Amino acid sequence: MNAQRTLRRTVSCTGIGLHSGNKVTLSLKPAAADYGIRFQRSDLGGLEIPAIVTHLGGIQYQTGLTREAVSVETVEHLLAALTALGIDNAIVELNSPEVPIMDGSAAPFVHLIVNEAGVKKLASPRRYLKVLRPIALTQGDKRIALYPAEHLKVTYSISFDHPLLRHQSRTMRISEESFVEDIAPARTFGFLKEVEMLRQRGLALGGSLDNAIVLGETGALNALRFEDEFVRHKILDVIGDLTLVGHPVIGHLVAHRGGHALHTAFAAKILEETDAWKLVEAPADTDAVLVPGARTLGAARLAH
Ligand SMILES: [Zn+2]
Numbered sequence: 001m002n003a004q005r006t007l008r009r010t011v012s013c014t015g016i017g018l019h020s021g022n023k024v025t026l027s028l029k030p031a032a033a034d035y036g037i038r039f040q041r042s043d044l045g046g047l048e049i050p051a052i053v054t055h056l057g058g059i060q061y062q063t064g065l066t067r068e069a070v071s072v073e074t075v076e077h078l079l080a081a082l083t084a085l086g087i088d089n090a091i092v093e094l095n096s097p098e099v100p101i102m103d104g105s106a107a108p109f110v111h112l113i114v115n116e117a118g119v120k121k122l123a124s125p126r127r128y129l130k131v132l133r134p135i136a137l138t139q140g141d142k143r144i145a146l147y148p149a150e151h152l153k154v155t156y157s158i159s160f161d162h163p164l165l166r167h168q169s170r171t172m173r174i175s176e177e178s179f180v181e182d183i184a185p186a187r188t189f190g191f192l193k194e195v196e197m198l199r200q201r202g203l204a205l206g207g208s209l210d211n212a213i214v215l216g217e218t219g220a221l222n223a224l225r226f227e228d229e230f231v232r233h234k235i236l237d238v239i240g241d242l243t244l245v246g247h248p249v250i251g252h253l254v255a256h257r258g259g260h261a262l263h264t265a266f267a268a269k270i271l272e273e274t275d276a277w278k279l280v281e282a283p284a285d286t287d288a289v290l291v292p293g294a295r296t297l298g299a300a301r302l303a304h
Pocket residue numbers: 076077188233237
């Protein structure tokens with residue numbers, strides 16, 4: 001059986017929100033099978049907000065979730081780490097609205113999950129959303145589509161009016177290992193010329209060279225971790241946003257010039273097009289999708 005997973009124990013970290021600048025403590029807690037990923041605001045009585053697109057909140061320079069006037073923000077990097085490491089069920093507790101940005105990547109969350117929490121298998125099968133026919137969404141010059149495939153693959157291309165970012169493109173088969181090595185460390189990025197505009201709108205108040213790549217007129221103000229760190233971060237973002245369909249996806253996602261608005265609109269469209277996919281318990285090649293596999297970092301820590 002391709003089993004659902006949760007965390008072995010509760011873990012916490014503290015940081016600041018990228019947009020709010022507020023200090024926040026994040027706790028990840030184990031949860032039962034079929035619970036899914038749900039956020040809780042401990043400062044507001046603990047109302048649960050499931051990480052599904054029906055609870056989508058703000059999508060301006062981040063992805064937020066909302067339910068009954070309670071919201072959480074900047075969930076995408078944490079969701080990417082949980083999804084890519086195959087954590088189907090977890091409680092995410094915050095004592096402030098915004099998930100901590102940490103270093104701007106998903107690597108600190110991977111460390112927290114793999115090295116501190118550990119991963120536990122549950123006695124229920126995981127169900128994947130397997131794509132049967134293409135689903136596509138276009139918004140102006142932005143495009144996103146999902147095609148049938150035997151594994152989760154992502155092709156992303158970006159194009160900005162900046163010398164470093166005229167064109168970057170990458171195709172990746174997403175496994176635990178490839179995510180941890182090639183995607184999780186890629187940091188969020190922003191343009192120096194937009195910082196003042198963002199701050200006037202109450203955004204990026206916690207942003208700094210410690211948690212984002214900042215692009216000046218001709219280049220980055222900080223050292224890059226990968227030459228194409230920008231498109232890798234876009235892949236990270238779309239894996240996080242795609243989590244909001246509620247199941248790990250089997251298909252080939254192709255996106256061009258996307259952002260959180262496009263990614264999340266697409267997650268909603270996927271769920272609407274119920275004839276374009278089916279839920280399956282185990283793919284033919286179980287080594288190929290996000291979680292299973294002996295080579296993974298998490299495998300050594302699995303509880304059997
Ligand atoms: Zn991001």
